[in-house]
Amino acid sequence: MKAAPFAYHRPESVKEAADMLAEFGDDAKVLAGGQSLVPMLAMRLTHFDNLIDISRVGELCGIDLDDGAVRIGATTSHALVGMDDEVADSVPLLTMATPHIGHFQIRTRGTLGGAIAHADPAAEYAAVALALDADMEAHSSRGARTIPAAEFFTGLWETSLASDEILTAARFPAWDGRSGFAVHEFARRHGDFAIAGAVAAVQVDADDRVSRCGVGLLGLGSTPLRGTTAEDALVGQTVSDLGGDAALEIARSTMAAIEDIPADLQGSSAYRARVGATMLARALSEALAAASEKE
Structure with a gap:
């Protein structure tokens, strides 16, 4: 099957993407790696009039050690998370979880933010976020906010993100010592x-x-x-x-x-x-x- 017709948008910044979400409302969906959304669209299990592709928004990709936590941009791929030395040293649970995610093709294209925002009950990164008390960073045209992992997952494929919010990053506390x-x-x-x-x-x-x-x-x-x-x-x-x-x-x-x-x-x-x-x-x-x- 093929997806139903939709309008495709490629913003160049988080602000532009957030403004599009605010404009289109419930008729829009954010597209990152597409490893979950695209098959659902192709099988016509869901449909949106507007897809907002954030995969090339540079500010959403990257891994940084920041104040005792590893901050990972939402469009950072599973593969990059799995091979990053800073992640392996500071949040090894992410490194261990990565090989369990799909196949290498999925890990190459799929993103950490997409996996967490999809909120699948069997999602490895979501379980790691809960175990380590990670924080999710969300952005909308109204501003930015931080959502604790304990408050983020609300139901089957549902999160506490508002319809006009984008998950921009996740912060995982680093565990040291023994x-x-x-x-x-x-x-x-x-x-x-x-x-x-x-x-x-x-x-x-x-x-x-x-x-x-x-x-x-x-x-x-x-x-x-x-x-x-x-x-x-x-x-x-x-x-x-x-x-x-x-x-x-x-x-x-x-x-x-x-x-x-x-x-x-x-x-x-x-x-x-x-x-x-x-x-x-x-x-x-x-x-x-x-x-x-x-x-």
């Missing part, structure tokens, strides 16, 4: 959307006690989820306390606390919860081991 990270997900085939998965960040103190923890969950709700049950269970515990089956028990408790785990052709709610528990347990164990090995 920190460990891990990403585990399960999909039918490599490149498919995850049936369930987890990203984990763990920091331990000099006594090997967990002082900080961030968990993001994929494919287990109508939005990416924060694994607060697991976080609460880990903080204050020593690494030795969390050996054996402890991580798996925490993961199972986390699944039990989630309401309305989805069921679809990929599996039942019970199956998805079981897979999610296994993925979370592996991520927690790996992150704990990595953190405790650091001096």
Whole structure:
């Protein structure tokens, strides 16, 4: 199939793009890498009279270390995020998550901002944003604002962005010290959307006690989820306390606390919860081991 007719616009600045959104209102949609939007348009699952292509707005692309956080422009590709040394040093969870996103063609064209703004429940970068308490920068003709990740994802493919706002960047706090990270997900085939998965960040103190923890969950709700049950269970515990089956028990408790785990052709709610528990347990164990090995 082919997309229904639309008017194509290519602004040269964020201001110009924001002004177009304000002018066209609900009849407009922002186009970045197009890896989600274009197939939906082609299959006529959605339609907009105006597409605003921001892919060549230079100010929206780039990676910078800024005041203890890594700021990534919205049109920065997955591939650039995955190969950037500054990201690997300061936010390794992003580096680990990147290879799980689609195939290399998708990672070359797809953008970090597009993936986050699309708000797919199985989106890796969205789960990382939740786990690390990232902030989203949004811009409209009315001005700019910052949206915490915890307030950004509101429903299936829905965010708290207003209809006239553009996601311009995401800021991911850098974790230093004795920190460990891990990403585990399960999909039918490599490149498919995850049936369930987890990203984990763990920091331990000099006594090997967990002082900080961030968990993001994929494919287990109508939005990416924060694994607060697991976080609460880990903080204050020593690494030795969390050996054996402890991580798996925490993961199972986390699944039990989630309401309305989805069921679809990929599996039942019970199956998805079981897979999610296994993925979370592996991520927690790996992150704990990595953190405790650091001096």
